[in-house]
Amino acid sequence: xxxxxxxxxxxxxxxxxxxxxxxxxxxxxxxxxxxxxxxxxxxxxxxxxxxxxxxxxxxxxxxxxxxxxxxxxxxxxxxxxxxxxxxxxxxxxxxxxxxxxxxxxxxxxxxxxxxxxxxxxxxxxxxxxxxxxxxxxxxxxxxxxxxxxxxxxxxxxxxxxxxxxxxxxxxxxxxxxxxxxxxxxxxxxxxxxxxxxxxxxxxxxxxxxxxxxxxxxxxxxxxxxxxxxxxxxxxxxxxxxxxxxxxxxxxxxxxxxxxxxxxxxxxxxxxxxxxxxxxxxxxxxxxxxxxxxxxxxxxxxxxxxxxxxxxxxxxxxxxxxxxxxxxxxxxxxxxxxxxxxxxxxxxxxxxxxxxxxxxxxxxxxxxxxxxxxxxxxxxxxxxxxxxxxxxxxxxxxxxxxxxxxxxxxxxxxxxxxxxxxxxxxxxxxxxxxxxxxxxxxxxxxxxxxxxxxxxxxxxxxxxxxxxxxxxxxxxxxxxxxxxxxxxxxxxxxxxxxxxxxxxxxxxxxxxxxxxxxxxxxxxxxxxxxxxxxxxxxxxxxxxxxxxxxxxxxxxxxxxxxxxxxxxxxxxxxxxxxxxxxxxxxxxxxxxxxxxxxxxxxxxxxxxxxxxxxxxxxxxxxxxxxxxxxxxxxxx
Numbered sequence: 001x002x003x004x005x006x007x008x009x010x011x012x013x014x015x016x017x018x019x020x021x022x023x024x025x026x027x028x029x030x031x032x033x034x035x036x037x038x039x040x041x042x043x044x045x046x047x048x049x050x051x052x053x054x055x056x057x058x059x060x061x062x063x064x065x066x067x068x069x070x071x072x073x074x075x076x077x078x079x080x081x082x083x084x085x086x087x088x089x090x091x092x093x094x095x096x097x098x099x100x101x102x103x104x105x106x107x108x109x110x111x112x113x114x115x116x117x118x119x120x121x122x123x124x125x126x127x128x129x130x131x132x133x134x135x136x137x138x139x140x141x142x143x144x145x146x147x148x149x150x151x152x153x154x155x156x157x158x159x160x161x162x163x164x165x166x167x168x169x170x171x172x173x174x175x176x177x178x179x180x181x182x183x184x185x186x187x188x189x190x191x192x193x194x195x196x197x198x199x200x201x202x203x204x205x206x207x208x209x210x211x212x213x214x215x216x217x218x219x220x221x222x223x224x225x226x227x228x229x230x231x232x233x234x235x236x237x238x239x240x241x242x243x244x245x246x247x248x249x250x251x252x253x254x255x256x257x258x259x260x261x262x263x264x265x266x267x268x269x270x271x272x273x274x275x276x277x278x279x280x281x282x283x284x285x286x287x288x289x290x291x292x293x294x295x296x297x298x299x300x301x302x303x304x305x306x307x308x309x310x311x312x313x314x315x316x317x318x319x320x321x322x323x324x325x326x327x328x329x330x331x332x333x334x335x336x337x338x339x340x341x342x343x344x345x346x347x348x349x350x351x352x353x354x355x356x357x358x359x360x361x362x363x364x365x366x367x368x369x370x371x372x373x374x375x376x377x378x379x380x381x382x383x384x385x386x387x388x389x390x391x392x393x394x395x396x397x398x399x400x401x402x403x404x405x406x407x408x409x410x411x412x413x414x415x416x417x418x419x420x421x422x423x424x425x426x427x428x429x430x431x432x433x434x435x436x437x438x439x440x441x442x443x444x445x446x447x448x449x450x451x452x453x454x455x456x457x458x459x460x461x462x463x464x465x466x467x468x469x470x471x472x473x474x475x476x477x478x479x480x481x482x483x484x485x486x487x488x489x490x491x492x493x494x495x496x497x498x499x500x501x502x503x504x505x506x507x508x509x510x511x512x513x514x515x516x517x518x519x520x521x522x523x524x525x526x527x528x529x530x531x532x533x534x535x536x537x538x539x540x541x542x543x544x545x546x547x548x549x550x551x552x553x554x555x556x557x558x559x560x561x562x563x564x565x566x567x568x569x570x571x572x573x574x575x576x577x578x579x580x581x582x583x584x585x586x587x588x589x590x591x592x593x594x595x596x597x598x599x600x601x602x603x604x605x606x607x608x609x610x611x612x613x614x615x616x617x618x619x620x621x622x623x624x625x626x627x628x629x630x631x632x633x634x635x
Contacts, residue, residue: 015200020045021187021334024059030398034061036070036191037184044070046184062191062223070095073449074134075124075195075221076102076185081177082123083217086116092179093155093205093214100231101220105203107482112215117197120217124195131190133173136183144169144180155205156180158196194228195221203367213574237473241520244371246530250587252538253372261369261376263518268538271567275536276517276524277357279409280381283513287402289355289383294335296359300325305491307427311460315362317376332358332382333485333510337492340386342507345496348606350506351387353393357517358382371522378516385509386494389435396443396465396482401468403480403513409634410514411527414470417449420457427461428487436484437463443482461487462510471527479520483510531610533586534630541568541627542584543605546577546596553600557593557620566627 004023012026020038024031024047024118035047037060044066051057060067076095083090083106083318097102101380106112112120139147140161148156160169160180174189186192198218205211222228238494239245247253247408249436252269255262265273284291297319303309304496308330309316327337336354359379368374385395407415419440422433440463444451451465458464467480495503514520524532534540541561545554554570561568571580577594584592585608593605605623607615 002051004051005054006055007058017050019047020049020051020059021047023051023057026513027059031059031061035059036067036186037049037059039066044184046134047187049184052083068185068223070099070186071192071223072102072221073181073183074189075192075219076104077172077174077177077179077185078124078127078189078192078195079104079120079197079217079219080106080179081470084121084177085127086123091153091155094159094615095179098218101198101218103218104480105205105214105216106577107212112200112217117200117217121195121197124192127175128189128192129285130175131188133188134174134185134198135170136170136172136185138168138170141165141167141169144171147171148180154400169472186414192221192224194223195219196228196232207365209365222436234473234475238475238526241473241526242371243373243525243530246525250530250538252525258362260371261364263372263375263377264448269521271523271538272521272532272536273517273518276521278515279382280357280406280514283402283406284355284383287353287398288351292336292339292354292356294329294332294339294356294358296327296328296361298329298334300327302334302338302492303327306488307460307491308334312362315364317361317363328361329358330360330362332356332360332380333384333488334492336382336384337494337508338490340494341492345386345506347388347496347498350496351385351391352506353383353385355381355383372518373522375516375518378518380512380516381514383511383513384453385511386489386496386506387509388498388504389507391508392436392439392484393443393446393511396440396484397446398450399482399509399511400447400465400467401442405470406513407480409469411522411533412469412471415449416468416470416476417444417451418454418466418468419444419451420454420459420464420466422458422463423456423459423460426458427491432486433463436486439484440465440482459483459485459510461485464510469523471523472529477523478479479515479523480513481511481515485510531590533634534590534627535632535634537590538567539569539589540566540631541591541593542580542587542589543568543570543593543595544577544580544584545570545572546594548572548574549597550595552593557595557605560620561624561627564624564628566624566631585610585612590630593623 001013001015003011003016005011021035024035037047038045039058039060040055080092080095087108091107093105136469141160144160145157169180170183171178171183172183198220201216202213203216205214211428220231221233222506251266253263253265290567312330316330319326338486357379361377364374364376387395423435462483462485464481464483466478468476468478470476489505489508494506496506498504543554543558545551551572554572558568558570581592588610592608595605604619606617607623609615
């Protein structure tokens with residue numbers, strides 16, 4: 001007689017085994033209709049799951065994060081179902097959930113077209129409206145392989161054949177379509193109402209470029225019509241803000257096939273870069289960091305000692321000289337330990353904070369590159385703090401406060417905090433992991449920050465706090481990190497002399513605030529839709545003449561502003577003033593100073609602020625103060 005404990009602590013007893021759907025129905029017809037699945041003792045299951053013992057149970061609906069994931073997973077199957085109905089020769093491969101949606105990879109004799117996507121989406125809607133029951137069955141592995149081979153689904157058979165021979169596999173059927181899947185899934189296709197197919201892209205089978213190129217259809221799915229529409233509206237806004245598009249339009253940078261995954265910075269883009277870097281350099285200086293610079297290339301033996309070679313070898317660029325193997329550094333940490341080891345360090349030297357704008361290289365696959373957000377060569381605002389165990393907490397608390405101030409200065413108010421704990425594959429003792437995880441969580445509590453736990457997502461050498469920004473249109477960007485590492489100082493034999501005269505291992509805190517400068521600048525461009533705050537704008541003031549008679553006065557104004565440390569430029573072209581104003585407005589210059597004969601005679605300027613705001617005529621002194629105040633206030 002199963003006894004079921006519900007989330008509110010209440011209990012329900014049943015005379016015989018019951019399904020999750022039966023329990024939902026016993027609570028109320030509304031819940032029975034809304035139920036998509038259940039969580040039995042913390043495990044996500046179908047509504048058809050049979051409960052035959054005492055368990056805790058929560059009913060999962062579309063309002064829950066797990067429910068939304070089930071909707072997306074099931075919609076991926078609905079996509080494959082529709083493709084097989086319309087294009088029976090297509091073979092299905094894999095179809096996982098991703099952020100905000102799903103994809104499914106297909107092998108088909110010709111490329112899918114935009115018209116095909118329209119037809120597929122229409123067929124998905126028709127199949128959803130049929131409200132066909134989704135049913136699960138289990139087969140032995142070899143029987144499942146034979147089943148899919150008989151269907152002509154050779155990719156699916158290959159996937160199943162890679163599963164250990166003694167394991168059973170679960171299959172889900174809806175109408176005339178059956179697919180391999182662990183599940184769980186929604187109880188019927190009628191639960192899938194709010195979806196849209198987005199695009200087709202190429203993807204190699206099993207991610208290996210030596211295999212066949214498949215066709216990947218991306219889609220999105222949501223619990224409600226409003227949520228779907230909000231997401232599509234956000235995508236439209238994101239397209240307008242795309243840093244690649246704005247990078248071209250504002251002449252900031254370009255990418256070139258002669259050096260894939262690296263950035264060619266133009267003068268205006270490099271000005272923006274320097275503003276970010278010099279700001280972070282001041283942050284280093286004002287918070288006790290000593291700036292260092294390590295080499296680009298380090299011996300393979302060092303990477304083997306730290307453990308990076310085993311973990312990241314495939315993503316490292318390597319070279320050879322005089323029969324020695326080297327790697328371009330994918331991160332800066334080992335170099336900082338080698339600097340720490342030069343000379344004897346005392347407990348009085350700790351905490352010792354090193355900072356570096358270190359250029360790193362990672363061999364990212366071509367398909368994963370994305371503008372300046374995902375590149376092969378990037379620069380990190382990387383820092384490492386060497387400290388004693390009892391300093392960890394204070395250092396982490398101070399770091400969180402510093403990071404919050406930096407993000408606010410860049411225009412980000414909303415930060416999400418997450419503690420990523422020990423992965424299965426890791427180095428170091430459980431005792432050291434316990435200490436490190438506790439210190440990170442306690443530091444966030446002392447900082448007044450609510451946080452989530454990400455089980456198993458820590459680095460192989462230590463747990464970390466992930467600091468994620470929420471931008472102007474609701475997207476999330478994980479940028480900052482703080483990692484506690486007991487292992488790497490030991491592997492590379494770093495020591496300090498303690499107060500008792502004995503030699504001890506320091507604890508190493510790995511930290512970055514903006515992370516990759518390239519990526520962070522891309523985020524900034526999209527956050528502000530290219531209209532960067534005055535302090536970051538590559539050109540802060542454009543001084544425009546109406547006729548040649550004001551040319552010298554314009555030059556004087558620009559020079560005066562430049563002498564005050566402002567980025568001003570005069571535009572003396574023989575063009576209509578309306579044309580010049582429009583051009584600089586499109587370039588998102590914060591202030592445009594227009595000079596005619598009246599302004600020249602009065603020693604003044606007519607000022608327009610970004611957004612077509614007419615600020616009227618003002619003296620050069622007043623205008624200089626206006627711009628300087630905007631720069632200082634970081635608005």
